Amino acid sequence: MRYYIYEKNMLMLWIMSGIKIFLQASFEMSHQQALAQVTAQAVHSQYNMINHADYTISFSSTTTPALVTAQHANFSGNLTSAQEKPALPSHTGNSNIESNEVSQGLKTSAPTFDKPADDGYNWRKYGQKAVKGGEYPRSYYKCTHTSCAVKKKVERSAEGHITQIIYRGQHNHQRPPKRRSKDGGGQLNEADDFHENEDTSTRSEPGSQDHSGKHEGSNDGIPGPSVSRR
DNA sequence: AGCCTTTGACCAGCG
DNA sequence: TCGCTGGTCAAAGGC
Numbered sequence: 001m002r003y004y005i006y007e008k009n010m011l012m013l014w015i016m017s018g019i020k021i022f023l024q025a026s027f028e029m030s031h032q033q034a035l036a037q038v039t040a041q042a043v044h045s046q047y048n049m050i051n052h053a054d055y056t057i058s059f060s061s062t063t064t065p066a067l068v069t070a071q072h073a074n075f076s077g078n079l080t081s082a083q084e085k086p087a088l089p090s091h092t093g094n095s096n097i098e099s100n101e102v103s104q105g106l107k108t109s110a111p112t113f114d115k116p117a118d119d120g121y122n123w124r125k126y127g128q129k130a131v132k133g134g135e136y137p138r139s140y141y142k143c144t145h146t147s148c149a150v151k152k153k154v155e156r157s158a159e160g161h162i163t164q165i166i167y168r169g170q171h172n173h174q175r176p177p178k179r180r181s182k183d184g185g186g187q188l189n190e191a192d193d194f195h196e197n198e199d200t201s202t203r204s205e206p207g208s209q210d211h212s213g214k215h216e217g218s219n220d221g222i223p224g225p226s227v228s229r230r
Numbered sequence: 231a232g233c234c235t236t237t238g239a240c241c242a243g244c245g
Numbered sequence: 246t247c248g249c250t251g252g253t254c255a256a257a258g259g260c
Contacts, residue, residue, distance in 0.1 A: 122233095124233080124234060124235085125234070125235055125236080126235090126252095126253070126254075126255090127236095127237085127252070127253055127254080128235090128236075128237075129250090129251065129252070129253095131250085131251075132249090132250065132251085138251085138252095140252070140253075144233085144234090151252095153252090
């Protein structure tokens with residue numbers, strides 16, 4: 001029960017953090033853009049902690065700042081199940097981290113609409129499809145890291161606003177060192193600095209844990225992340 | 231030169 | 246079996 005409350009607090013913290021960042025950023029970018037950045041960043045860190053193989057981030061343009069759902073496992077269930085994970089990183093530090101990361105992202109990523117919710121990893125787009133209904137395209141991205149099979153699908157509205165991000169699989173590596181100076185160098189710098197700190201302190205358990213053994217193994221068990229057929 | 235995006239084609243699952 | 250749909254491949258071109 002205690003952990004449950006703790007998790008809810010964390011949820012509130014990163015949502016609030018997102019709102020804060022959004023308010024700061026709203027002068028420079030649209031509502032949806034800001035939400036996309038904020039929620040994707042925040043949820044991704046949540047994801048790292050909770051150890052998920054597949055989840056969805058939805059962006060709603062209505063009342064709530066961010067709506068988080070999960071695929072193949074419901075996220076709320078995980079919030080509660082995460083109570084079994086004893087050691088979680090300090091949430092206060094984490095929310096600060098999110099703020100840094102996101103604010104940097106807002107500065108640099110606003111023009112690059114093709115890289116929504118840049119989470120510090122490198123993605124290569126390998127496909128795009130107009131999903132049923134044809135109202136918006138869905139883009140497919142792969143993690144460019146060798147031997148990392150993480151993929152994500154990004155859905156956009158007709159105006160190009162991000163409506164949903166679906167991650168598949170989990171990274172078996174840390175965030176790459178800074179690169180891509182053209183569209184996000186500054187942001188990645190910040191993110192990397194942050195992650196180096198996190199690596200030495202908080203990331204040890206939840207971060208490494210999921211990836212290594214348990215995760216790769218569990219990934220195999222999960223029907224979602226499928227290997228390429230060819 | 232290397233990496234990325236675009237885009238048409240291909241393939242598998244499903245009804 | 247056929248058509249639809251989602252996911253992926255790979256060539257071409259751009260940066």
